[in-house]
Amino acid sequence: MTFTPGRFQATRTEGSDPPAGGAGGRRPRVVIIYASAGAGHDGASRELARRLRERGLLADCVDLADIFPWGLGRLLRGTYHGMLSRLPWIYGVLFAIGGNFSRAAPITRALLRPVWPRVLRALPPDTRAVVSTYPVVSQILGPLRREGRLAVPVITYLTDFAVNPIWVSPGIDVHCAAHDRTRAEARALGAGEVRVAGRMVSAGFGPGTDEEKRRARERLGLPPDARLALLVAGSWGVGAVAKTAAEIARTGVAVPVVVCGHNARLYRRLARRGTGPVFGWVDDMPALLRAADVLVENAGGLTALEAMACGLPVATYRPIPGHGRANAATMSRAGVTTWVRRRAALGPTLVTLADGTAGRAQRAAGLSLFASDPAGVVADVARGVEPGPTAVPANGTGPLVHGERPALVERASVPEASAEIGTALAAFPPRRALTWWVGLRTGAQELRTAARGLRGGVPGVRPDGRRPARRPDRQG
Template sequence: MPQHREHPPGSPPALPVAQRRGAGRQRIVVLSASVGAGHDGAADGLAARLAGHGFQVDRYDFLDLLPARAGKLLCGAYHRLLTRAPESYQRLYQATERAARPGAVWRALLRSAERRTLAALPPDTTAVISTYPGASQVLGALRQRGLLTVPVFTYLTDFSVHALWIAPGVDAHLAVHPVPAAQAHAQGAAAVTVVGPVTDPRFSPATAGQRAAARARFGLPDQAPLALLVAGSWGVGPVRQAAAEIQATGVAQPVVVCGRNRALAERVRQDGVAHVFGWVDDMPGLMHACDVLVQNAGGLTSLEAFAAGLPVASYRCIPGHGRTNAQALEEGGLAAWIRTPDELRPVLGELLHGPRGQAQRAAGIALHRAACGPVPAITARTGRRAAPPAPAPAPAARPAGRRRLVLAAATTAVTVSLGVAAPLTYAYTKSPARFTTVAHYLDGDDR
């Protein structure tokens, strides 16, 4: 059975400078975080685009730069809150989403990562890009104090933008669409730039032949409408309920992807769902085989579906960014937000067979084709000239006792205060004077 991998695994640990030397190419460092797969997936896309334009790219996992395994504790605490107490997490999220700056515990943890972050950057670094808010906060602080002298960029991975993504000191914020750009702008982000998504080029609309071949390869029905149900690399949320409800509509057969959650995959099979996968290496192929995407987080998989020409529906969304991303995607005209089970059947029918689905397919494809990409915005700030793109770039000590308890409590508190990619509600009516535009908003979408 094919195995699901939405994106390549997390970045390797930092290497000595001598092992990272390029042949005189300009070096850009990308900081991500292996919290789910979305931050790493965006970093993979950025690294591939930059490498294709002749840059030497280094990748680091920000969680590895936190001291005493605090990064692993942070990730684990967030995962446990999301899976074991989702509504409690939602309440905590709502109570903290309007914070103007990180809390005291979070600031202390970030300060502890500054030395290791600075030490990880090679001396010939020309720019640093973050796809994780914690890394952006650290890089912005270093930049403000003059300890980091090269431009710093934040790539906003979601469609909704939490205030903690906007770190003082960051030179420019790169967004995938005008909706998150407007949110970042309203919160005073510097040099907001709409650059579009950075997904794998294999995500593209399927021909009839590709669709038939993909269905045969995955053992799927030849003709039946198929709804691809995804729940991120962790397989979180009420996936079993959503799968049963899609099946009960009779409009489409569910094809369920459970990511790393093998136990979930087995339970969904026991529920009588015929087409269930864990890890899938060929997600572009699986999207070619299906007719609509149903998702619960609004992350990178949605962007990949747009590129593949699939209409997208948000349903039974996870707390925090899952719900605010659903609102932002609906606001941008890119995905339907199905709020109740009664809406599921008619909305899926519209997306599969009606003008609503056609409009969303066109909007998703245009999102990928209209934007200029991240490289011009980055080179504009660095003052360096990128090489022409390559024709086909290659696929790219444990704390003990009391100290461990303190770290566990601290990282749990940080998880709550950050919300891990948590977004903030819209504030379109504000117009901070310090806002500047580096690149272009997508034609016709600047609402």
Template sequence: MSRRAVPGDARPACPIRPAGPHRVTIVSAGVGAGHDGAADALGAQLEEAGFQVDRHDFLDLLPARLGRVLSGTYHRLLTAAPSGYQRIYAATERSGSPGPVVRALFRSAERRMLRAIGPRSRAVVSTYPGASQVLGALRRSGRLGIPALTYLTDFSVHPLWVAPGIDAHLAAHPVPAAQAGALGAARVLVTGPVTAARFAAVTEPDRWAARDDFGLPHDVPLALLVAGSWGVGPVRESAAEIRDSGVGEPVVVCGRNTALAEQLRADGFRYVHEWVRDMPLLMRACDVLVQNAGGLTSVEAFASGLPVASYRCIPGHGQTNAAALDEAGLAAWIREPGDLASVLTGLLGGPLGERQRAAGLALFSSGASPVAAITAVATPTEIPVAARRPQLTRRRTKLAATALAAAVSLGIAAPLAHAYESDPGRLSTAAHRLIERYEL
């Protein structure tokens, strides 16, 4: 499919189409929407470049619907016990090594992963750290004979993202690339980010038309407040503080959290949305983005020419992403409520906003592309499998040297391990029984 040109869209053209119907597998995870959103954008651009793309959800590769249970547990931790989630994230970040429960969970997905990839794929790309751990193990053992790549969806890199055996780690910016390299990641490439094509900078007439479509006013600056697809974090407090600052009017997106939307409407907020199907259009209507997780929505704002502020960030990856985005000069991290008004004023009409807007758009005009990196490994010169295997084995041995991995937060294993903290042997035994039952 072709991508319609949009004013201000400076992203590089798609790479040269490979000869023949090459196939790439993408493995994501339905934990929030960020991992799937990155996979969607990668898949669309790979198809535009001439590939056939297969998509799989890592949660579905775990036995007995265990992946959905873990995702739900993670969600409940974020909403009901954020301080506990922060302790888990910090502990696993320090330890730098997965425990036996996590290793059992990953092993339980290996055969299903191999079956999902199939014999026709030329490469497999992960947008989720748990999937990367499984793919790395399969590469190290020689059971996966095609390149495996990790696309780092976050600007901060937790050790679980770095899997020994992965052939290349693709980073949106030098800051996450440096973090991945420090953790021992193999072949880290700065490829720039990936987003859907409709996220692009627009003209002022486009902005007013978008406001009309959403019934938004023309006479005040609009601050788009987002909290991920789950609508987690102190969103009501953030919305009230933006409104009371007098700097702009909050436009709040609650994702699938209908209870939050009802609370905000009861609080008197006029512009409250639940799940928004046309986020590119809503971003065109607004003047600044205020976010609390630092994931895909921030990247979409960069592509849309919106300055970004991180505020009242959720524990774990929300705070580490805020620090990384601040270090990169891409998003101001507002650490104290007293700084909210001045920072938003600078982003809306001052040099801070201009610098951040330019830095965000520059991510898409560097000439690098995740699709180009994937194409390079997915369209190799054909050589017989028998001749290829010894070289791959030697390379896997080299890549396996001491990269760190951890049981963490982004949705798999750490929440369940925390739930069984008082009796860790119970979960380990249950995991091994699952493996034996399903012949994994």
């Protein structure tokens, strides 16, 4: 096991299956297009590819950053990273605009149209289905499918519990949702066929015994008898992580155990403070999850799902703007997490989740997400088991499924949209203009760093001063 903070590296992953011959001819090939923006999207893509190969299909994973020309994909990823790390309020404003203005998705599709030929060239001739695990990818594949440029079915695997309008694109054949709540949100935004297909994580994640918990704590050097609150913030370690760790410690009911992912600066900061055990990149997350009593997270990402698969209750606290707050609301309504909205409620919630009946109910709700396998839906579509391309209504509200016309998109009114954007703007720190200027300068520095890393990735440093080895990215 290794606990090494590092920096994000972009990778392209392809299926390693050899060509299949025999009487049955070649096996169906599925191409999964993801975006290396954090670990939730590419982690889901790799696991889906693995399960499809187990079902006898060929599967490739392609990073959207490798499709964009002139290194624009890496530049955009660096910009996104910079906003989340330095100026999250800007991301919150942009997310609110995209979620409340009806022209956001059409404008996105128009801007992405020049990428169409490169996407089509990335698909091998024997492709039988294409899967999107990122909203921008869906805005490329949906129009291609709708205009007849893409002759094979397109599936969108909704990695988020909450559905932003950018996730929904006319022309998508099937949407795979985590929960009925997610399905309802997608349908309200005009999605056609939406199936509740459950979630998937790597095979190593599952409930452990008390003896496995004891051994994991001993091996990881964690307190054997304390109530442990595992705090994660994605592979990038973004959000109010240090503040949250301090607040967990001050409750006196749990010891914070923090995973910093690739954020070396956060690792050094927390290690100096000595609030509790601190890890950087974690290679054996199943052991660490089994050692904990409750998970505290801020974005509804991959580790939250891994915790649910391990039977660990999940609390969302101080969610990051944009998709973090949206996921917190939907996951809480679905009963798979508890959104702690006030600092005073943090301690009692941790106790209730770790030891009470609410925690047991939430464990059961989380485990139920893994009763079905999304790979089965994708495999059926690729093999032609599912109905062919769906018709598109003349009004362009979305595809028709078995004669059913989906509900029109329910957009927020102008006052509601203004209120959401106002909430995002309220996160802007009320300090002097100098603070704001320093933040902008820091964001510009992130962009320059991303630009310098276009050819070989962004350089990183470990706490010991050495560069980390390249490794596939995932959420720590």
